[in-house]
Amino acid sequence: MQNNSQKNSQAHASQAHASQAHGGIKPSPFAPPLTTKALQVPGIEARTAACGLRYSDRDDLLLLSFAKGSVCAALFTQSTAPAAPVIWSKQAIAKNPNARAMLINAGQANALSGSEGTRAMEISRDALAKISGISKNEVLLASTGVIGEPLNGEKIAYILPKMLAKKPCDWLTAARAITTTDSFPKVAAANTDINGTPIQIVGIAKGSGMIAPNMATMIACIATDAKINPKLLQQLLSESNEQAFNAISIDSDTSTNDTLLAVASGKQKHTPITSIDFHNNHLQKSHAQNFINSFYKVMQSLAKQIAMDGEGISKFITVRTKNAQNKEQARTIGLSILSSPLVKIALAYNDPNWGRIAMAIGKTKLHINWQKVTIAFGESGEHVVFANGEPTKMNTREETQLKKTVAKPRITILIDLQEGKAHPVDTWGCDLTHENLRINGDYRS
Amino acid sequence: MQNNSQKNSQAHASQAHASQAHGGIKPSPFAPPLTTKALQVPGIEARTAACGLRYSDRDDLLLLSFAKGSVCAALFTQSTAPAAPVIWSKQAIAKNPNARAMLINAGQANALSGSEGTRAMEISRDALAKISGISKNEVLLASTGVIGEPLNGEKIAYILPKMLAKKPCDWLTAARAITTTDSFPKVAAANTDINGTPIQIVGIAKGSGMIAPNMATMIACIATDAKINPKLLQQLLSESNEQAFNAISIDSDTSTNDTLLAVASGKQKHTPITSIDFHNNHLQKSHAQNFINSFYKVMQSLAKQIAMDGEGISKFITVRTKNAQNKEQARTIGLSILSSPLVKIALAYNDPNWGRIAMAIGKTKLHINWQKVTIAFGESGEHVVFANGEPTKMNTREETQLKKTVAKPRITILIDLQEGKAHPVDTWGCDLTHENLRINGDYRS
Numbered sequence: 001m002q003n004n005s006q007k008n009s010q011a012h013a014s015q016a017h018a019s020q021a022h023g024g025i026k027p028s029p030f031a032p033p034l035t036t037k038a039l040q041v042p043g044i045e046a047r048t049a050a051c052g053l054r055y056s057d058r059d060d061l062l063l064l065s066f067a068k069g070s071v072c073a074a075l076f077t078q079s080t081a082p083a084a085p086v087i088w089s090k091q092a093i094a095k096n097p098n099a100r101a102m103l104i105n106a107g108q109a110n111a112l113s114g115s116e117g118t119r120a121m122e123i124s125r126d127a128l129a130k131i132s133g134i135s136k137n138e139v140l141l142a143s144t145g146v147i148g149e150p151l152n153g154e155k156i157a158y159i160l161p162k163m164l165a166k167k168p169c170d171w172l173t174a175a176r177a178i179t180t181t182d183s184f185p186k187v188a189a190a191n192t193d194i195n196g197t198p199i200q201i202v203g204i205a206k207g208s209g210m211i212a213p214n215m216a217t218m219i220a221c222i223a224t225d226a227k228i229n230p231k232l233l234q235q236l237l238s239e240s241n242e243q244a245f246n247a248i249s250i251d252s253d254t255s256t257n258d259t260l261l262a263v264a265s266g267k268q269k270h271t272p273i274t275s276i277d278f279h280n281n282h283l284q285k286s287h288a289q290n291f292i293n294s295f296y297k298v299m300q301s302l303a304k305q306i307a308m309d310g311e312g313i314s315k316f317i318t319v320r321t322k323n324a325q326n327k328e329q330a331r332t333i334g335l336s337i338l339s340s341p342l343v344k345i346a347l348a349y350n351d352p353n354w355g356r357i358a359m360a361i362g363k364t365k366l367h368i369n370w371q372k373v374t375i376a377f378g379e380s381g382e383h384v385v386f387a388n389g390e391p392t393k394m395n396t397r398e399e400t401q402l403k404k405t406v407a408k409p410r411i412t413i414l415i416d417l418q419e420g421k422a423h424p425v426d427t428w429g430c431d432l433t434h435e436n437l438r439i440n441g442d443y444r445s
Numbered sequence: 446m447q448n449n450s451q452k453n454s455q456a457h458a459s460q461a462h463a464s465q466a467h468g469g470i471k472p473s474p475f476a477p478p479l480t481t482k483a484l485q486v487p488g489i490e491a492r493t494a495a496c497g498l499r500y501s502d503r504d505d506l507l508l509l510s511f512a513k514g515s516v517c518a519a520l521f522t523q524s525t526a527p528a529a530p531v532i533w534s535k536q537a538i539a540k541n542p543n544a545r546a547m548l549i550n551a552g553q554a555n556a557l558s559g560s561e562g563t564r565a566m567e568i569s570r571d572a573l574a575k576i577s578g579i580s581k582n583e584v585l586l587a588s589t590g591v592i593g594e595p596l597n598g599e600k601i602a603y604i605l606p607k608m609l610a611k612k613p614c615d616w617l618t619a620a621r622a623i624t625t626t627d628s629f630p631k632v633a634a635a636n637t638d639i640n641g642t643p644i645q646i647v648g649i650a651k652g653s654g655m656i657a658p659n660m661a662t663m664i665a666c667i668a669t670d671a672k673i674n675p676k677l678l679q680q681l682l683s684e685s686n687e688q689a690f691n692a693i694s695i696d697s698d699t700s701t702n703d704t705l706l707a708v709a710s711g712k713q714k715h716t717p718i719t720s721i722d723f724h725n726n727h728l729q730k731s732h733a734q735n736f737i738n739s740f741y742k743v744m745q746s747l748a749k750q751i752a753m754d755g756e757g758i759s760k761f762i763t764v765r766t767k768n769a770q771n772k773e774q775a776r777t778i779g780l781s782i783l784s785s786p787l788v789k790i791a792l793a794y795n796d797p798n799w800g801r802i803a804m805a806i807g808k809t810k811l812h813i814n815w816q817k818v819t820i821a822f823g824e825s826g827e828h829v830v831f832a833n834g835e836p837t838k839m840n841t842r843e844e845t846q847l848k849k850t851v852a853k854p855r856i857t858i859l860i861d862l863q864e865g866k867a868h869p870v871d872t873w874g875c876d877l878t879h880e881n882l883r884i885n886g887d888y889r890s
Binding site: 077078079080081082109111112113114115116146147148149150256341342345346348349351354355356358359361362363364365366367368370385386389390391432433434436437440441442 | 556
């Protein structure tokens, strides 16, 4: 795929996956097909190792190395119980956007893990800095797994030399190394261009539980070989995140470890990117527009993949909110619907219970003019259940068709507020199933 | 119990219940025992009828009649999708605190039910006003059940004359008539005094799903024969509600129909109540203090009963938050823990997963000094799992004991913030079980 930009340089997001399950977790029915294309981003290398931190039969450590001159931007959890690696990385990137490496482990979140956890974070950070000949301020860290369990920093320090001696791995292997209860590794990629110069964007993500919209609620890394200054990269990351990771909810619980990193190696020589503008519906003409759109699509693909891999999911749900006063109002409504246990349980049971959808809109406390609101099911809102202040009186045929639509694995709920002129906002989530309870009840034991 | 005030007039709350289940719903393991004591509040009468609105085998309509001169206060859902009876009652009580009747039906929420729902509300309201010889402005209404289904106003109008011809029923029968997925009717009572004059307080409530703290998240009525002006009654209701119905969460979903009514018939001649003060830890000396404390205890008993009857519950969970900066901070933290699906699932599976408790504290975004926080399980916080910034290193014996404690049906989680001097605040909730999914998946079908 590398150096193989499409003729018209149009952005596209492709997915590269293995749908193998691990750890007794059934693969999500929404796991995308595996493609074996080699995705590469010049200047960014990935290496994995089986460190035995929690899992004994798989790689659980990922090292991303960034060429000199790479710039980074990041978003972190808004939780006031941030994990040790979050506390470190937040201050490191604030001081120095030119990180050279990021180390991610799966198994222990290293959150609320006390002085031992802080020490483990420091041991692995300092070991990586030493062996790579970089400063500790150039090292970023992320952890995912069980909260409160200390990390074994020595094990990581011990394996690092072996890991660095390895050849770089592909992005699918990288994505697989950071999974926990994920049923499939999450990768998205685009080859695009800046003013004709081919540009690669590859993203990986993990996450299938403790997912709620509160900054980047998972671990994800977006790598590109574009050249961009850190402020613009941060802006690109923050703005596209509003309609990506901030537009999903699996269980309304916000993690202590959420970390979203963007890294740009600057290996391609292209016309400089001078501005990022997301507000004009992605339509303004800029020589970097293909790149911006592609970056956004990679982000969104990863976010949707996370929602598709909600623990024990049987339905993937899209809520499309139209004609809100603004995008934030639309997103608040979409996420309230997707976070409601009662809505999620109804949909798991194939019940088009729109009363609960209305309840979830009402509980946002946003002003709603119910005489104007339309609630509908179906890709194009073909099953209207409430409009003009009235529930739809359906005949038996219409009811049967609605039930068929809701019994499908992919459900779209359309909310038309007729309140303002905001463009439609999509939000994504999943149902609440018995399998979700089983996975979350068994996770630690 | 009536006219049988205790020698020292000390307030106490007693519970009177039947734990029979209905509608295929297993009785909650926390259903209090049935007592057959006749509770009466002079000036307030209850009557029930089987109207066949949704249920065919039980009473589903409750009429409360208030003697002339009774005063009312109420709290309603903060949902911006309020049901037709909520819209009506809110404006009626704002204009006239001297309501003479309240009519409550179970089966249809009459929310988002369009013009047909509004008409049904008006038909039943006007019929009741006419047959009782009162103004429609003296009629309050509440509905509970499925959202979006219109109510049959004619059926109600038809049964009202028969209903009014009946003798008043006891409060247990009244409470049972308004249940939906409740596994037991909820009644609490206290006999207390105002300056030596015996005073009765009886409360009933319904609710076991769509319960989240957002004003009065259910239907409840507190009746007393005390004489009190409507402003003070409203203050008493609002303030005691903060530590009652606003301190519970079953599923974090806020209903369209929440209604909490207090009615005081004024049938007892006692020293006038001149002020309500809740802020001094209920300790200030006022001749109405016994009454105020008893009112609060009745409210709290009903709120706890609702949490104990969470749909499909296997655990009743108390979170006690100590040394917060203020009560609101304490309640926010308690309710965030009780609303977290991941915490609730862990506890359903007997997993003392304190990492998820810390996550739920962090996601409130409140500033927390983790060096000071203690997290513990057990009635008196005997199992400390996190303190002084460190997870507790437990030996096998301690771990076994902790697991035993968490395997019990009643679990207390203690959070000591060491942040301020707020008195301990209790909040109540339940676990998230497979039975909850089954009940909520099957509710409409």
